[in-house]
Amino acid sequence: MHSELPVSPGTAQMPGHRVEITERGSFCFANCSCGWSRPARRSRDLARREAAEHLEESGADQGT
Numbered sequence: 001m002h003s004e005l006p007v008s009p010g011t012a013q014m015p016g017h018r019v020e021i022t023e024r025g026s027f028c029f030a031n032c033s034c035g036w037s038r039p040a041r042r043s044r045d046l047a048r049r050e051a052a053e054h055l056e057e058s059g060a061d062q063g064t
């Protein structure tokens, strides 16, 4: 018996992009809910910028 999860075409597969900046010591990690991540940065601003770029590249709705 195969009872897999029903596939609904048209349903958005992406849960949206939610970037979080995690600080650990003097390093910052940027992670997104979509699985995207960046290596540790020593600059929080840089981590944030990369996160913002990721959102743009992903076409996330940020309100143009």
Ligand SMILES: [Zn+2]
Residues within 6 Å of the ligand: 016, 017, 018, 032, 033, 034, 035, 036, 054, 058
């Ligand atoms: Zn993302």
